[in-house]
Amino acid sequence: MTISPTKKLAGAALAAGVIVALTGCGSAPAPASSSGGAKPADSSFKPCIVSDDGGWNDRSFNQSAKEGLDKITKELAIKATELQSDSADQYGPNLEQLVSSGCTYIITVGFNLSADTIKSAKANPKINYAIIDDLADGDQDGKPDAPNIKPLLFDTVQAAYLGGYAAASWSHEKGVDKVGTFGGLQIPPVTIFMDGFVQGVKKFNEDKKADVQAIGWDVEKQNGSMTGGFAANDTAKQTAQSILDQGVDVVLPVGGPIYQSAAAAIKAQGKDTLMMGVDSDLAVADSSVADITLVSIQKNIGEAVYAAVKDAAAGKIDTTPYVGTLENKGVGLSSFHDFESKLPKGLTDELKKLQDEIISGSLKVTSVSSPKA
Template sequence: MTISLTKKLIGATVAAGVIVALAGCGTAPAPASSGAAKPADSNFKPCLVSDSGGFNDKSFNESAKNGMDKAGKTLGVKPLEVESKSDNDYKSNIDALIAGKCTLIIGVGFKLDAAIAAAAIANPKLNFGIIDSIADPDGDGKPDAPNIKPILFDTAQAAYLGGYAAAAWSAQAGGNKVGTFGGMQIPPVTIFMDGFVDGVKKYDEDKGGKVTSVGWDKDSQKGLFTGAFQANDVAKQTANSVLGQGVDVIFPVGGPIYLSASAAVKDSGKKTVMLGVDSDLAVADPSVADQILVSVMKRIDDAVNTTVTEAAKGTFDPTPYVGTLANNGVGLSPFHSFDSKLPKGLKDELTALQSKIVKGDIKVASPSSPK
């Protein structure tokens, strides 16, 4: 069940013929068995706490919830899922889950880093997980407690493919320009943007093209950000600043800010298309399906599902989980309604690029890639 907390606990594919994408270092997440399986420990209680974006963000929070719900259904348990309304809620939400006898608590997102680390240190007999972070507030390069499982994704690899596809689309459209902007300037956001601009450059190298990208400079690590993950006037104005530069494709990286980009595109009257992030956005939010060329996905749902089911069996493993193209942790969604409109041969080129990345023939690197 999904609940909100204040000071008290109130309640408790593959791209069609194209690319695969999904999950982790070590053992890749596998879909849980369809049959109900009771957890080994009858006291097992998995719990999830969102960041301030909430569970209806059509992005990473919602994907994590889907994974938790799936695991709960398979295991025959009712997870506690708490929604943070602001950044100030993280500590109190986690404290309430601990008081509620949760045995596994997963925090969704980089912004819960310090709160998860502090809780894990104070509660060494409980298991914790955190998405898009290693829970390392002290900066020594490793989790601050041995009972934390980092759930990470090298999304630069998938965004590289997305950038290549965006460049191909723009070249076909004739504008030869694509753009991106982000929510907060944090590693889980900039890693998408790094891969994206490098994918555009790869297209130009392979095709002798002249497609340029705006909104992010990988070398200087500077670009356009809204400062938050809310769909609001600031996000729309930021999207307009990218659209005003004549882009054929826009890549909003930051959960709900895609809604602001969508509105800005519609208001502009232009034929600019968007790239989605985290989930298959054309499926997650059908209202924007006709604007989504493709989505750069990270399978948070599978990672959470696997983490929960392993913990239920008593085999919780704090080894960092890193989703890559090689283990299907990240990748591209189907192109859906745009499939028949793609430049000839693009999907084969993307398949070949993915193969080269997996084999190591192409190195996709970002300062924000999991180490």
């Protein structure tokens, strides 16, 4: 069952279950059709991108952003500069390097690059910037701190709500009635997934008069299980194991590469526990975990980057924040892939109904971490 239509990024391993229509809260065009292609860029246009410390091969938001840039630069027949940050102390120097190399449009990937992005944008007002997962609002006045920054934001709580409902339904059907989640860093782009997941479980319990427990995150207190970073290391595996030890049969790891640690812990225990992906369609992005990935909660970062760069290349600079939602297909659930035929009866119809209600506004789903743009 697929909640939204699929569009594959050219040359990418990612096959998204949702596409960004890029209407809504910010100006961004739909991707070019295969017959038309993108308008050639001005010869002086030079797009660049810098990752956070998750790296380009995180099978998550960094990789998705890079794939979006790779797609549009291939269509435009131009080259981009792509710098990977291996640690947080490289964010500033990497941005300085991109400025020095003549970049005219710089994309920074992630909330953690906010302060350095703002500093660079203020120092270089003739360069245009886009930042993923942050409003670049250091002074908390509700708008980017520099007029040359375009935020690319995602109200992921909406899709995570559907994911939590699906996880609860699966666990209830199996007679376990326990699901869990843990995150990397306690930052809004992470906790928004966890908020939606727990709220979706609560909705399932209300609708079905069930008692599925959601372990690992307290929405009201805004605290829970965190690894302290995005690295797939022993700490991440121990954190995953601490959730699994409480008897859950579906776990949602939120934080790029930490899914690898969750997968290792799941496979080591030899049970029928499943996990869920975030950002990209994990079963496609990493086929080695497809057999234990129930579904992925996606935000279509690649298409958002594609569209923003396409506009900039055509001289259409619009710094109005873009917010991806279920309505504009900026977020959504992936396919359930091999688990499609094994889902609880009626689940797909229930998810479609919930999605329609969220889009219509009759069902309010939000998080304290929802974009304020």
